[in-house]
Amino acid sequence: MKKIITTTKAPAPIGPYNQAVLSGNTLYTSGQIALDPNTGELILDSIEIETKQVMENMKEVLAAAKMTFENVVKTSIFISDMNQFADINKVYGSYFNEETAPARETVEVANLPKFVNVEISMIAIK
């Protein structure tokens, strides 16, 4: 069974995808970028602020499926510049307990939608 998860508290999709899909007990989220859900504007003031907006968006997507970051088992981080790895890590890490942090990969890519600097997707289990 596939249940589409949507919330107005996170940015609306900017393409042919949903914010998240629940299959059984497993939630697959789309990648979040630093769009402000209220204005539709990008929040790119600094890499820290951008990463925080991504994580806040993701928090709302998880909440729409009645989950929290504690439910997350795997994340994928796409970044435009590996030199920003440490700053992104600092903000990202503040959302998780170090002992129970999810598995993840971080990859540098040539470009991201709307030319943002960071996009994060997650898999969570109920």
Ligand SMILES: C=C(N)C(=O)O
């Ligand atoms: C922002 C996205 N998740 C996308 O364009 O796929």
